[in-house]
Amino acid sequence: MSVTIKDVARLAGVSVATVSRVMNSSAPVTETTRTRVLAIARDLRFVPNGSARALSRQRTGALGVILPDLYGEFFSELLRGMDQEAQRADHSLLVSSSHHDARGVGFAVRAMRGRVDGLLVMAPEVAGGMVAEALPHGLPTVLLNGVFEGEALHSISVDNFGGAHAMTRHLLALGHRRIGFICGAAHNADAKARERGHHAALREAGVPLDRSLDVRGDFTEASGWRGAQTLTSLAEPPSVIFAANDAMAVGALSYLREAQIDVPAQVAVVGFDDIPVARFLNPPLTTVRVGVAALGARAAALLLHELAERSPPGNAPHRDVLPTELVVRGSCGAPSAAQTPFSSLSLPSEEPSQ
Amino acid sequence: MSVTIKDVARLAGVSVATVSRVMNSSAPVTETTRTRVLAIARDLRFVPNGSARALSRQRTGALGVILPDLYGEFFSELLRGMDQEAQRADHSLLVSSSHHDARGVGFAVRAMRGRVDGLLVMAPEVAGGMVAEALPHGLPTVLLNGVFEGEALHSISVDNFGGAHAMTRHLLALGHRRIGFICGAAHNADAKARERGHHAALREAGVPLDRSLDVRGDFTEASGWRGAQTLTSLAEPPSVIFAANDAMAVGALSYLREAQIDVPAQVAVVGFDDIPVARFLNPPLTTVRVGVAALGARAAALLLHELAERSPPGNAPHRDVLPTELVVRGSCGAPSAAQTPFSSLSLPSEEPSQ
DNA sequence: GTGACCGATGTAAACGTTTTCACCGCTGCG
DNA sequence: CGCAGCGGTGAAAACGTTTACATCGGTCAC
Numbered sequence: 001m002s003v004t005i006k007d008v009a010r011l012a013g014v015s016v017a018t019v020s021r022v023m024n025s026s027a028p029v030t031e032t033t034r035t036r037v038l039a040i041a042r043d044l045r046f047v048p049n050g051s052a053r054a055l056s057r058q059r060t061g062a063l064g065v066i067l068p069d070l071y072g073e074f075f076s077e078l079l080r081g082m083d084q085e086a087q088r089a090d091h092s093l094l095v096s097s098s099h100h101d102a103r104g105v106g107f108a109v110r111a112m113r114g115r116v117d118g119l120l121v122m123a124p125e126v127a128g129g130m131v132a133e134a135l136p137h138g139l140p141t142v143l144l145n146g147v148f149e150g151e152a153l154h155s156i157s158v159d160n161f162g163g164a165h166a167m168t169r170h171l172l173a174l175g176h177r178r179i180g181f182i183c184g185a186a187h188n189a190d191a192k193a194r195e196r197g198h199h200a201a202l203r204e205a206g207v208p209l210d211r212s213l214d215v216r217g218d219f220t221e222a223s224g225w226r227g228a229q230t231l232t233s234l235a236e237p238p239s240v241i242f243a244a245n246d247a248m249a250v251g252a253l254s255y256l257r258e259a260q261i262d263v264p265a266q267v268a269v270v271g272f273d274d275i276p277v278a279r280f281l282n283p284p285l286t287t288v289r290v291g292v293a294a295l296g297a298r299a300a301a302l303l304l305h306e307l308a309e310r311s312p313p314g315n316a317p318h319r320d321v322l323p324t325e326l327v328v329r330g331s332c333g334a335p336s337a338a339q340t341p342f343s344s345l346s347l348p349s350e351e352p353s354q
Numbered sequence: 355m356s357v358t359i360k361d362v363a364r365l366a367g368v369s370v371a372t373v374s375r376v377m378n379s380s381a382p383v384t385e386t387t388r389t390r391v392l393a394i395a396r397d398l399r400f401v402p403n404g405s406a407r408a409l410s411r412q413r414t415g416a417l418g419v420i421l422p423d424l425y426g427e428f429f430s431e432l433l434r435g436m437d438q439e440a441q442r443a444d445h446s447l448l449v450s451s452s453h454h455d456a457r458g459v460g461f462a463v464r465a466m467r468g469r470v471d472g473l474l475v476m477a478p479e480v481a482g483g484m485v486a487e488a489l490p491h492g493l494p495t496v497l498l499n500g501v502f503e504g505e506a507l508h509s510i511s512v513d514n515f516g517g518a519h520a521m522t523r524h525l526l527a528l529g530h531r532r533i534g535f536i537c538g539a540a541h542n543a544d545a546k547a548r549e550r551g552h553h554a555a556l557r558e559a560g561v562p563l564d565r566s567l568d569v570r571g572d573f574t575e576a577s578g579w580r581g582a583q584t585l586t587s588l589a590e591p592p593s594v595i596f597a598a599n600d601a602m603a604v605g606a607l608s609y610l611r612e613a614q615i616d617v618p619a620q621v622a623v624v625g626f627d628d629i630p631v632a633r634f635l636n637p638p639l640t641t642v643r644v645g646v647a648a649l650g651a652r653a654a655a656l657l658l659h660e661l662a663e664r665s666p667p668g669n670a671p672h673r674d675v676l677p678t679e680l681v682v683r684g685s686c687g688a689p690s691a692a693q694t695p696f697s698s699l700s701l702p703s704e705e706p707s708q
Numbered sequence: 709g710t711g712a713c714c715g716a717t718g719t720a721a722a723c724g725t726t727t728t729c730a731c732c733g734c735t736g737c738g
Numbered sequence: 739c740g741c742a743g744c745g746g747t748g749a750a751a752a753c754g755t756t757t758a759c760a761t762c763g764g765t766c767a768c
Contacts, residue, residue: 358723358724358725359724359725360724370724370725370726371726371727374725374726374727375726378726380726380727381727402724402725403723403724403725404725405723405724405725406723406724406725406726407724407725407726408725409723409724409725409726410724410725410726410727411725411726411727
């Protein structure tokens with residue numbers, strides 16, 4: 001079918017070993033044979049077969065990525081960070097998404113055995129234990145924003161609690177006392193941590209909890225839209241809406257505009273994640289910077305490092321928690337709110353094209 | 355190191371062939387040996403090695419995806435569509451991005467040889483010929499939004515010309531005569547086609563071209579921001595800004611809000627792509643629906659079909675052009691503008707989570 | 709002058725599957 | 739009764755690489 005190393009060897013009058021050495025510069029070869037082999041390889045358009053290569057050396061040059069979903073800027077940023085880091089180590093990404101429950105994740109994990117050198121797993125609705133169980137033995141894995149229970153897996157996550165805590169303190173400092181909160185999905189670990197951070201800050205400030213101010217969402221724009229509708233229809237509506245992620249804040253802003261409720265004058269809105277579009281919203285969204293791309297990059301880097309070292313496999317699992325940062329823009333009504341998307345922050349330096 | 359089919363065979367007291375048959379149900383096996391093998395495989399947590407499997411059958415079960423970038427909702431939607439379609443055929447996606455020029459694409463293509471069954475290549479800044487040249491012989495490939503010159507590659511693209519043409523006609527019908535246009539990058543094929551469609555509609559309407567109304571962008575929010583700034587500072591500013599993609603429209607909206615220029619009263623804004631966030635913008639963005647996810651899905655489906663058939667390899671290349679659709683929302687100032695993001699359109703039916 | 713080492717090459721054994729072929733014992737048909 | 743066909747199995751040959759080991763001239767040091 002397609003041209004193999006044997007074809008090249010035959011035409012160049014050398015053994016396959018020599019061709020291999022030329023292609024990988026893995027051992028000295030005379031200059032003359034080197035150029036001859038190279039010329040023939042080029043003529044034949046020979047490209048080594050990845051599967052065979054992976055089988056022979058015990059390395060595939062790919063990282064498996066397992067995600068719950070691909071919808072929205074959050075995941076695209078995450079992937080971007082991972083890809084960037086992987087590429088610098090000459091690896092590529094084998095992506096598989098739409099794995100919410102333990103069964104789905106297990107299936108995806110198995111499908112990747114022997115096709116990747118390591119795994120990056122994001123499964124905020126699945127306990128870490130379930131993931132560890134599905135894992136083929138000895139496959140290096142980094143868990144992103146997972147639920148931990150003393151698992152021996154590397155993991156890296158975001159300081160959801162701290163970020164939400166800081167945001168709520170900020171809102172309290174601005175004088176808000178009734179804060180509407182649009183949560184994420186019930187079983188989502190990120191969502192729960194953000195809710196806890198919010199509640200903790202309220203408690204510490206002595207503000208009584210009002211359960212009617214907490215409405216459930218699912219991290220989609222649509223659920224943010226509905227959440228804002230619910231909250232503003234309350235007999236005693238909140239003076240600010242804190243959406244547990246930016247996508248829901250986008251939805252909330254959309255509803256409020258529609259209902260002709262001025263933001264931030266009548267009700268303020270804040271989000272969480274700082275996805276790229278946040279600073280361009282109208283008004284620019286006050287949010288908690290997570291550095292989604294950085295999160296992905298960090299996870300990939302950690303995995304690649306582990307692969308490079310191949311240190312005592314059972315050594316202490318790395319457990320990183322990335323700090324978050326409050327980003328104050330116009331939507332919360334703070335007087336100091338930055339005026340232009342370019343003022344306080346540099347824009348992404350990449351040069352996107354479509 | 356890790357457990358192989360031989361281990362299972364040995365412990366089950368059968369040959370590797372039988373184990374293989376059990377795992378793949380590729381041939382009849384006695385029920386008793388079947389259950390025994392299965393039990394042992396489970397105990398040992400045996401998972402067949404993907405590379406070996408791929409080498410043996412000549413099929414990897416993966417689709418290669420080569421993209422210029424990963425920044426923004428456009429690509430996340432594209433990937434989502436591809437992944438959806440691939441998954442239904444039990445395939446996964448090997449993704450590699452940041453390949454703008456011919457050299458980068460060639461490199462990425464080579465890196466995938468033998469690791470994927472086919473290729474989905476999006477390279478709007480690279481001529482189709484360059485891509486075809488880099489391709490290992492016989493690797494089925496679908497080109498997305500490419501530049502064609504009679505290449506024998508399957509390709510699928512969006513009716514950029516028609517979409518832009520329809521949008522400009524819409525704007526003309528609304529009474530606009532001075533239309534500011536923020537283009538995409540100079541060498542980008544999509545960008546050029548959209549610009550041509552816009553100009554053609556102007557010409558047909560007898561509106562003289564004013565080159566000062568065309569400013570160059572690069573499909574990023576930042577360039578849209580700057581474009582709006584340039585256009586509104588003209589001695590004779592336009593009454594509407596047509597951004598060649600939604601990301602730039604987002605940037606433009608952000609600038610206009612900042613400059614306290616009312617949209618659509620003082621200047622209208624329209625975009626292109628209809629990325630998910632468009633309907634949630636403030637005001638909701640009038641744009642051209644491309645169905646980005648559908649584009650990705652269609653491309654993947656085409657590739658998978660080709661793989662399943664394995665028809666006469668050199669048969670006529672498929673060349674699809676996806677229709678576009680004008681989506682009128684509030685940002686263009688049309689009286690009939692839809693009032694809620696939910697009114698005319700169903701929301702994405704997926705259930706994202708983070 | 710001889711042994712040691714080195715550069716350049718070839719041979720062949722991995723790597724972990726799938727799959728062809730062959731074989732064995734049946735059953736059923738002519 | 740002979741033989742075709744079939745269910746069930748194993749041995750071994752692919753699949754296309756990499757790499758350990760062997761070989762063979764040389765050159766250099768002693």
